[in-house]
Each structure stands twice: as structure tokens, then as C-alpha cells.
Amino acid sequence: MTKFFIYPVFFVCITITTKAQKKTIDQKVDSVLRLMTLDEKIGQMNQYNGPWAATGPLTGNDDIVTQIKQGKVGSMLNVTGVARTKELQQLAMQTRLKIPLLFGQDIIHGHRTIFPIPLGEAASWDLKAIELSARIAATEASAAGVHWTFAPMVDIGRDPRWGRVMEGAGEDPYLGSAIATARVKGFQGKGFGNIDALMACAKHFAAYGAAVGGRDYNSVDMSLRQLHEVYLPPFKAALDAGAATFMNSFNDLNGIPATGNSYLQRDILKGQWKFKGFVVSDWGSVGEMINHGFSKDNKEAAMQAANAGSDMDMESRSYLPHLAQLIKEGKVKMVVIDDAVKRILKKKFEMGLFDDPFKFSDEAREKAQWNNTTHLEVSKDMAKKSIVLLKNEKQILPLSKQTKKIALIGPLVKSIKDHLGFWSYDWDDDTARIPSLYDAIQTKLGGNSNLLYSKGCNIIDTSKAGFAEAVATAQQSDIVIMYVGEHRAMSGEAKSKSNIQLPGVQEELIKAIHATGKPVVVIIGAGRPLIFNWTANNVPAIVYSWWLGTKGAEAIADVLFADYNPSGKLPMTFPRTEGQIPVYYNYYKTGRPAANDSDVNYVSAYIDLPNSPQYVFGYGLSYTSFNYSEIELSKTSLKGNQTLTASVTVSNTGNYDGEEVVQLYLRDMVASVVRPVKELKGFQKIKLSKGERRKVSFTITPEELKFYNTDLKYSWEAGDFQVMIGGSSTDVKTGKVSWVK
Numbered sequence: 117m118t119k120f121f122i123y124p125v126f127f128v129c130i131t132i133t134t135k136a137q138k139k140t141i142d143q144k145v146d147s148v149l150r151l152m153t154l155d156e157k158i159g160q161m162n163q164y165n166g167p168w169a170a171t172g173p174l175t176g177n178d179d180i181v182t183q184i185k186q187g188k189v190g191s192m193l194n195v196t197g198v199a200r201t202k203e204l205q206q207l208a209m210q211t212r213l214k215i216p217l218l219f220g221q222d223i224i225h226g227h228r229t230i231f232p233i234p235l236g237e238a239a240s241w242d243l244k245a246i247e248l249s250a251r252i253a254a255t256e257a258s259a260a261g262v263h264w265t266f267a268p269m270v271d272i273g274r275d276p277r278w279g280r281v282m283e284g285a286g287e288d289p290y291l292g293s294a295i296a297t298a299r300v301k302g303f304q305g306k307g308f309g310n311i312d313a314l315m316a317c318a319k320h321f322a323a324y325g326a327a328v329g330g331r332d333y334n335s336v337d338m339s340l341r342q343l344h345e346v347y348l349p350p351f352k353a354a355l356d357a358g359a360a361t362f363m364n365s366f367n368d369l370n371g372i373p374a375t376g377n378s379y380l381q382r383d384i385l386k387g388q389w390k391f392k393g394f395v396v397s398d399w400g401s402v403g404e405m406i407n408h409g410f411s412k413d414n415k416e417a418a419m420q421a422a423n424a425g426s427d428m429d430m431e432s433r434s435y436l437p438h439l440a441q442l443i444k445e446g447k448v449k450m451v452v453i454d455d456a457v458k459r460i461l462k463k464k465f466e467m468g469l470f471d472d473p474f475k476f477s478d479e480a481r482e483k484a485q486w487n488n489t490t491h492l493e494v495s496k497d498m499a500k501k502s503i504v505l506l507k508n509e510k511q512i513l514p515l516s517k518q519t520k521k522i523a524l525i526g527p528l529v530k531s532i533k534d535h536l537g538f539w540s541y542d543w544d545d546d547t548a549r550i551p552s553l554y555d556a557i558q559t560k561l562g563g564n565s566n567l568l569y570s571k572g573c574n575i576i577d578t579s580k581a582g583f584a585e586a587v588a589t590a591q592q593s594d595i596v597i598m599y600v601g602e603h604r605a606m607s608g609e610a611k612s613k614s615n616i617q618l619p620g621v622q623e624e625l626i627k628a629i630h631a632t633g634k635p636v637v638v639i640i641g642a643g644r645p646l647i648f649n650w651t652a653n654n655v656p657a658i659v660y661s662w663w664l665g666t667k668g669a670e671a672i673a674d675v676l677f678a679d680y681n682p683s684g685k686l687p688m689t690f691p692r693t694e695g696q697i698p699v700y701y702n703y704y705k706t707g708r709p710a711a712n713d714s715d716v717n718y719v720s721a722y723i724d725l726p727n728s729p730q731y732v733f734g735y736g737l738s739y740t741s742f743n744y745s746e747i748e749l750s751k752t753s754l755k756g757n758q759t760l761t762a763s764v765t766v767s768n769t770g771n772y773d774g775e776e777v778v779q780l781y782l783r784d785m786v787a788s789v790v791r792p793v794k795e796l797k798g799f800q801k802i803k804l805s806k807g808e809r810r811k812v813s814f815t816i817t818p819e820e821l822k823f824y825n826t827d828l829k830y831s832w833e834a835g836d837f838q839v840m841i842g843g844s845s846t847d848v849k850t851g852k853v854s855w856v857k
């Protein structure tokens with residue numbers, strides 16, 4: 117295709133007159149800004165959804181085509197593919213200034229090749245693999261005409277009732293920050309201007325995951341100390357990694373909706389943190405400030421959002437009709453509009469869209485990325501690393517490939533699309549490309565084994581009509597593999613649940629199969645921590661597989677039959693009941709800490725529940741076993757900016773080569789504010805052959821001791837500290853040090 121377009125005269129002038137001294141992007145932005153009318157500027161702050169798919173409640177039915185040609189649209193979302201993006205970009209080239217459109221989309225865990233859901237990837241604790249996952253997603257999306265992904269979602273999630281925990285990296289600020297960094301680097305690659313760069317978007321700013329009751333879009337109220345200590349660090353990490361954009365969140369924070377919250381967007385993000393990118397609202401969140409009772413109408417909402425730092429209005433249609441009048445009335449200053457527009461134009465220049473608006477519109481490149489077998493292999497590798505082995509009594513797992521009769525039972529055994537999880541795209545040929553678990557095991561075992569199958573029950577209804585057949589199937593087998601859990605769309609946006617037990621009658625099916633006396637392995641597919649206490653207490657082998665993407669079933673089969681030794685560790689605590697939520701590992705001790713799980717004698721505990729969760733943060737088993745030596749400390753008394761080295765020797769004492777996530781936790785014993793019983797401050801994922809041992813060391817400086825005090829000062833205080841290293845947040849070796857200023 118011949119790429120040519122008539123540059124407006126002034127672009128040609130700039131090119132000729134400034135050949136000698138290349139204008140900086142800021143100078144080019146200023147040149148364009150000077151030419152723009154107020155309406156054209158406001159147009160850049162307006163984003164519409166494409167007419168093909170919606171990821172939120174559609175409010176308007178504007179003639180988008182006409183408005184693009186009139187320069188009233190700066191960006192579009194949910195426009196997929198070179199053909200469609202090119203079609204709309206050609207309309208933008210008909211405007212007076214030919215300012216190109218930005219195309220954004222939720223490329224959350226893959227585009228054509230679907231990777232594990234982000235919470236699953238987080239369970240891998242493998243930052244290089246996570247970065248590569250994002251890099252591949254960017255390669256495929258940028259080849260499909262997309263410039264910008266609304267990811268990574270970096271919201272800390274401590275409440276599994278909130279369906280969007282599937283989209284993040286779990287409950288911990290340190291792990292969440294490391295993963296935010298990896299994902300931003302993965303998406304943006306070698307930087308804007310590269311043909312496979314994809315602008316990242318750190319979302320949802322901020323504290324969206326702390327919604328009261330785990331109910332999506334609900335209010336958030338917390339101390340600024342907790343906001344800074346727990347919820348902001350992954351956003352700061354994303355910004356430090358160069359995130360191009362931020363997206364604000366739907367929730368109100370301490371009474372002010374994030375979209376109209378200048379403390380968040382002006383004081384912190386653009387002020388203290390000096391963010392130079394732009395902020396896009398979440399879908400309709402500008403106009404939704406009316407529902408919040410914070411704006412009386414769309415005009416006031418536009419004023420509040422623009423003044424608070426929301427640079428682009430996604431789908432609420434508040435900026436376009438009202439900002440010009442607000443300028444006339446002096447309620448929004450021109451400097452606010454110019455700042456927002458400059459931020460948006462700068463990204464368009466950096467992406468190379470002014471030089472070539474069709475830079476990402478290459479059909480051949482799109483086709484070449486469409487069935488990239490390397491990408492599929494990488495996604496399968498990521499999937500294997502994301503699987504968490506929760507239980508393996510009597511080493512039932514791994515199974516022998518010579519097992520004669522295997523019963524596959526459960527509503528997910530023959531499922532296909534569920535492997536994709538939420539925030540994934542349905543392609544017409546998915547059923548051909550995505551194996552079910554049944555397919556994957558059949559392919560792996562070939563004719564060696566006789567696979568028996570019964571569905572047993574559905575995911576959510578209460579019919580037990582299939583139980584009898586399932587029991588009979590189990591009785592004919594040597595071993596039973598059950599695959600139960602959620603549907604892919606049961607965890608995700610607007611999927612909060614008050615009951616996160618294994619849905620329907622699935623646990624009753626497990627009981628019925630268990631009663632046959634056959635050895636049972638249970639695999640659970642879900643987008644969030646679920647509650648399955650009876651299974652946890654009675655079934656000998658349990659594998660948590662999240663949603664693992666296009667080749668997820670093959671990854672599960674690899675784990676079941678020893679072609680991969682599971683290495684995942686939980687990025688979120690698993691509660692025993694909903695009543696225990698919120699429950700997380702880095703809690704405060706309280707004045708009456710329970711001495712153990714059964715202590716209820718005037719202590720902080722439930723009288724009807726053990727104090728501990730079902731599974732703790734950082735927990736996950738392997739087919740092999742790892743032994744930790746006592747902790748070795750380079751010093752036990754330190755002063756000022758000295759450095760401490762803490763080490764353990766980890767030995768693979770089992771019969772399989774394996775990977776272990778060695779975790780470092782610190783505890784500040786006494787401080788001017790109460791401090792968590794432990795905080796993750798480092799981790800290393802190591803590979804050890806069977807019989808191999810290795811010394812693993814962590815370097816600790818006062819930086820790792822810092823926290824926010826009551827004045828929001830980020831600093832450390834002298835005192836005693838516990839240093840803990842282990843294979844989970846509770847299975848640790850502990851040492852003590854004192855550190856003076």
C-alpha cells in the first residue's frame with residue numbers, strides 16, 4: 117500500500133525551516149497547539165468507544181464518523197484491527213490539522229495469544245516471564261493497529277469478593293510494584309516510536325481495590341497513611357518505569373471521586389511525582405460524578421474533572437459539550453486545557469503518529485503476528501509457571517503416563533473458552549486453537565490410557581442429576597482427575613460476589629467422588645481465591661490453575677504428568693470464609709494477638725473459626741522438597757546507612773528438579789506507628805536440581821526499613837527488626853538485628 121497523505125502546509129514549513137536544528141517534541145507540540153482552535157483542543161480531550169464492542173454502559177449514539185472529521189475526537193477505544201483503525205484514521209486525516217487519533221484497548225493479558233490472567237501470572241513470581249508476556253501482547257496488539265493498552269491494572273487487591281482481583285497482582289505492595297514495573301516495560305518495550313511499542317496505562321488511580329464490601333465501584337475510605345503505604349506504591353513503580361498514561365478509578369476516595377480528586381491527580385501524580393503523561397478517565401467516570409452526588413450535572417462534572425487533572429474524557433460526553441462554555445465563564449482556565457492537550461499531543465508525537473498516522477496500519481504485519489507459534493509456546497510456559505500446587509498428600513501427583521484408566525470428571529473438563537479468563541477476545545477459530553483439558557490429556561497420553569469422562573454437574577446450577585453417572589465413571593477408574601471452579605466471566609469487572617464458595621453443587625460432587633475411595637486430584641479454575649474448605653481438608657491433591665490462556669489446558673496436563681514441576685506461590689491470601697475478609701498476611705499484631713489458631717481467650721479472633729486463613733500469601737508446593745538452613749546475618753547490630761546481608765542455604769531434598777521462590781520479609785518491632793507483623797521486601801525465584809543446594813542472599817539497607825509516619829514522612833526509625841526468609845509468608849527462618857541511626 118502506498119502510504120502518502122498531503123501534509124498541511126505548516127508541517128512542510130516546519131520540516132524545511134528547521135532542518136538545521138531538529139525541533140524537540142515539546143517544540144513541535146507547542147507549534148501545533150498554537151494553531152489549534154479551542155474546539156480542536158477540546159476534541160483532543162474526547163474519547164469514544166468504537167461501534168464494534170463496548171466495555172461499559174453505552175450512553176450516547178453520536179455520529180462518531182462526523183465528529184472525527186470535525187476534529188471533535190482525539191482517541192477511540194475498542195477499535196480492533198488494522199482495517200478498522202485505518203478506516204477511522206483516514207477520517208482524522210480529513211480534519212483541518214490532521215491530528216491523528218490514538219487507538220486504545222484493554223490488552224490485559226494478551227491479544228490474539230491469550231496469556232494467564234494477571235493474578236495467575238503474579239503467582240509465577242517470575243518477573244522476566246511477566247515482562248515477556250506483556251511484550252508479546254504489545255507485539256500482537258501494535259500489529260493490529262492498537263497504540264495504547266489500558267493496562268497494567270496495579271490495584272492492590274485484599275478482597276476476593278471483588279471480581280477484579282483477577283486483573284491485578286494480588287495483595288502485596290512490594291510484589292505489586294515489581295510486577296507493575298515488569299508489565300509497563302513489557303508493554304512499552306524499547307520505547308515509543310518503535311513499531312511494536314504499546315503505550316501503557318497504570319490503572320485505576322487510586323485505591324479501587326479497597327471498595328467497601330468488595331463490591332465493585334463502591335466507596336473507599338482510608339487514612340492517607342494506608343493509601344501511601346499500601347495502595348500507591350505500584351502506581352509510583354509504574355510511573356518510574358515510564359508508564360505513558362494513567363487511568364483514574366470509579367470509586368470515591370475519602371469522599372471525593374477519584375476522577376475529580378485533585379489530591380490524587382494534581383498534588384500527588386502531577387505534582388510530587390512529576391508525571392508527564394496524561395490521565396484518561398475510566399469509562400464514563402466523569403459523568404458518573406453526578407451519581408456520586410459530587411456534580412450537579414455534566415457541565416459541573418466536566419469542570420471538576422478537568423480542574424482535578426483528568427485530561428481525557430472516556431465515553432462520558434461531558435468535555436465536548438461543556439468545556440468551551442466553562443472557559444468562557446472562567447470556571448476552567450485555558451492553561452488547564454492547554455496542559456491536557458499538550459500531554460495528549462506529546463504522546464502522539466512520541467508514538468510517531470504525526471510522522472506517519474498509518475505507522476501501525478500494516479496488514480502484512482498484522483497477518484504475520486496472527487498465529488505466531490512462538491507466542492503460543494511462551495504463553496504455555498507462562499501458564500505452567502502460574503499454576504499453584506496447594507496440596508499433594510502421599511505424593512499422588514505427578515501421575516504416571518502409564519495410568520491405565522483415568523476418570524476426568526467435572527464441568528470444566530471439556531470447557532474451551534473458560535481457559536481465556538476475563539478481558540480476553542473471542543476469535544472465530546478459538547475452538548480449533550484452544551484445547552480442553554480432556555483434549556490436552558488425550559493428546560499427551562495418546563493410546564496409553566483409557567480416558568473416562570463425566571461432567572457430573574454444571575458450574576452454577578444445583579442439579580445433581582449427573583452425580584450417579586459420575587460416581588459410576590469414577591468407580592471404573594484407577595484415578596480421578598476433577599476439574600471444577602468458575603466460568604471465565606464470574607471474575608472480572610462488575611463481578612463482585614458475596615459468596616465465593618466453589619459455585620453450585622461442585623463441592624458435593626467432589627464429596628461423592630471422594631466417597632468412592634478412588635484417589636482424587638482436584639484442579640480448580642477461577643479468577644479469584646475461592647473457598648473450598650471441605651475439599652482442602654479431605655482431598656489429597658489440589659491444583660489451583662486460575663485461567664491460563666490459549667494453551668492453559670496443555671500447561672495443566674504438563675503439571676499433572678510431571679512434564680513440569682509446579683512452582684507457583686499465591687499472590688493473595690485464601691480465606692476460610694467470607695466472614696474472615698479482609699484477611700491478608702501483612703496485618704498489624706493488635707494489643708491482644710491470638711497465640712494460635714484456637715486461641716479465643718480475650719484475644720483478637722473469631723470464636724467460630726480458626727484465626728489463620730486457608731492458604732497464606734506466598735504459599736505453594738512443589739513435587740520436590742526444599743530445606744532452608746538457619747538464617748545467616750552479616751551483622752546483628754547496624755548503624756546508619758550500613759548494609760545488612762541476610763542469607764540462607766536452600767537445598768533440594770526431593771526427587772525432582774524444581775523452582776523455589778525464596779522470600780524475604782522484615783518486621784519493625786517497635787515504631788511511632790504500629791507496623792505489620794511482616795512485609796515482603798525481596799524475593800528470588802531459583803532453580804535447583806535434585807540434591808543441589810545454593811546460598812541465597814538478600815541485601816538490606818535502611819531503604820527497606822522505611823514507612824510513612826503519621827506526618828506522611830517516608831523514613832525509617834532506629835530499633836529492633838526481625839529478618840525472615842522462607843518459602844511462604846509463614847514458613848520462614850528468622851533472625852534479629854538492631855539498627856541505630
Ligand code: GLC
Nearest residue numbers: 171172222266319398399609
Ligand atoms: C472499564 C474498566 C477499565 C477499562 C475501560 C475501557 O470500565 O474499568 O479498566 O480499561 O472501561 O474498557
